[in-house]
Each structure stands twice: as C-alpha cells, then as structure tokens.
Amino acid sequence: MATGAAPVEQCLTGTPWAIRLGQAAAKRPALEMYEAETLVDVVVRSSVAPQMLRGARRGVSRGRPCAIAWGRLPADSTLPVVLFTGGRWAGRKQRAEVIAIGGFCWLAVAYGRFTTVGVEHVPMSATRLAVTAAGVLAAAHAAPAVTSIGPLRRRLFPGLAGVGEPGHVALTFDDGPDPRSTPAFLAALREYEVKATFFLLGRMLKAAPDLGRELAESGHEIAVHGWEHRCMLLRGPAATYDDLARAMESIVQVTGTAPRRYRPPTVC
Known part of the structure; x- marks a missing residue:
C-alpha cells in the first residue's frame, strides 16, 4: 500500500470514489483508488509494459448511476480512448472524458447505467508528432x-x-x-x-x-x-x-x- 498519500483530485466529488497519490516501495509514485473509503486498488509507476485497464466500477452519484474506470498510461503518455457501453439501450456507447493523474495513470468517469468498458490506445501519428515538434520549435x-x-x-x-x-x-x-x-x-x-x-x-x-x-x-x-x-x-x-x-x-x-x-x- 502506498504511504504518505494525500488527496489530489476533486473531480470525483459526489461519487463513492476517491483517489490519492503516494509512494510505494523504493519511493515509486503510486495511485490509490478508494470506494466508500475502502482501498480497492493501488497502481504503481512501472517501466514494464503498462496494463491499460486496471479496473472499473459502477456506483451512484447524487442519485444518478455512474461508472468509473482507471489504468496506466501507455509508454507515449497519450490518453486512451475510453468507451462505456450499456444504458437503457444495450448497444449505447459513450466516450468518456479522460484525465491524466500523476503522469502515469488515467481516470475516466461517465454517467449512466453501463455494463462494460473498452479502452483503446491511439498512438500519436508521425504527422501529429511532426506538427507538434514544428510548433514547439516555432515557439x-x-x-x-x-x-x-x-x-x-x-x-x-x-x-x-x-x-x-x-x-x-x-x-x-x-x-x-x-x-x-x-x-x-x-x-x-x-x-x-x-x-x-x-x-x-x-x-x-x-x-x-x-x-x-x-x-x-x-x-x-x-x-x-x-x-x-x-x-x-x-x-x-x-x-x-x-x-x-x-x-x-x-x-x-x-x-x-x-x-x-x-x-x-x-x-x-
């Protein structure tokens, strides 16, 4: 379990979840995921191939059904595409807004009755890399x-x-x-x-x-x-x-x- 953790995100206000950033063994950064103040997962920064999707949960926020998913960022640190599926119509898909946490994890929250979640890594294309590099050099x-x-x-x-x-x-x-x-x-x-x-x-x-x-x-x-x-x-x-x-x-x-x-x- 990570030690010395401190609250770092307010995006989960009103939901049963909370996240904290702390340190694991060898002072490696770690993200702790809590549900109703119970620790459900610890994601430690690692140099090995990342496990894109670490976990997903369903819950209720202010009377509304919601879902959360989290995992490690890929090696190029691009945010993954996260799609929640379910709702009143079984085939409904909702693309969630994804945020980076601590430089090595991602977090996504969506509102609705979802049953599954899919995560896709879309690498930065060579064209996008070139445009980005050109913009940085110009600046x-x-x-x-x-x-x-x-x-x-x-x-x-x-x-x-x-x-x-x-x-x-x-x-x-x-x-x-x-x-x-x-x-x-x-x-x-x-x-x-x-x-x-x-x-x-x-x-x-x-x-x-x-x-x-x-x-x-x-x-x-x-x-x-x-x-x-x-x-x-x-x-x-x-x-x-x-x-x-x-x-x-x-x-x-x-x-x-x-x-x-x-x-x-x-x-x-």
Whole structure:
C-alpha cells in the first residue's frame, strides 16, 4: 500500500470514489483508488509494459448511476480512448472524458447505467508528432523576439521591461559600438563612476574593435544584440543561429569577454 498519500483530485466529488497519490516501495509514485473509503486498488509507476485497464466500477452519484474506470498510461503518455457501453439501450456507447493523474495513470468517469468498458490506445501519428515538434520549435524560435514587443514584454517579462527594485536603475545601450556616440557615453559614465551594459552588434564591433575593447576594459558589461539589426521573427532558426553565433564569436575575440545576456533587435 502506498504511504504518505494525500488527496489530489476533486473531480470525483459526489461519487463513492476517491483517489490519492503516494509512494510505494523504493519511493515509486503510486495511485490509490478508494470506494466508500475502502482501498480497492493501488497502481504503481512501472517501466514494464503498462496494463491499460486496471479496473472499473459502477456506483451512484447524487442519485444518478455512474461508472468509473482507471489504468496506466501507455509508454507515449497519450490518453486512451475510453468507451462505456450499456444504458437503457444495450448497444449505447459513450466516450468518456479522460484525465491524466500523476503522469502515469488515467481516470475516466461517465454517467449512466453501463455494463462494460473498452479502452483503446491511439498512438500519436508521425504527422501529429511532426506538427507538434514544428510548433514547439516555432515557439522556441519566436520567444526571444516576442520580448521586443513592448506591451508583451511588460506583461510577461516585467524584469526585461525595467520593472525591478525601487531605487535601482540599470543603464543599457544598444546598437554599438558607434564612434559617433559611444565615446561620449563612456566619458559621461566615467565622470559619474557608473557602469552600464552595452548590447553590441557584430558588424559595428568589426568596424570599431578598439572601441569595443575600451568598453570591456572600462568595466562595463558586454552583451549581444546580434550581428545585423534584424528582427528574429522574420528570419528562420538557421539564419538566427548563424547571426548570433557570429556575433558571439566576434565579441569574445575582440573583448575577451563571454556575454551572458542577449537582447533581440526591436525593429521588425
């Protein structure tokens, strides 16, 4: 029997069943199924081939007949299709809503007078996998560029929008090093003994390497802004990687500093 269990689901409110998550031997996660406060099953997380359907019960919830079924999730963690059969018409089938529990079990509840339950594993198709992977990659590629959109940055990443501790100010400069303006910034920062963060463009550093070295030697933080000032949303992952890698390599070679921060260009 699992130990240290605690209630984790409220979806069974009003039914005679309850579930708890706990630990079995060797601290393996385990799900306990109760009926009228009596333990009826313990499902332990296991690496062996899962037994899809562990059990099913009929009962009454607030005067309505109902049924429950539970089991282990398949290896790919996709939720199974659960069909309850019976009711007033023997051939009636009802597809139940299935929820995942603890990352290794599933649970399904349906209302009606059912006599049997069927469980089917529908693996994720190669097409669905490809679409899912493409969506994840697109989101990962777009995420840094999204921070360049002011309203989204302030709402989702307040720290990147300058919202921080009261009484603290962080000075940052983009698009340099520019011989027309950076020397003036350096002089003013030196006069007031203030340090800042400079987000450098690789092509600008190539044109003014001595100015880039002076920034680092003056104790300012060196960060990456890209090689070209182009919006990531309009570029593919490969082009974006090449741009950032080229900028990083140039900054390390010229300044001897490995940047820890990156700011995407804000113009799309």
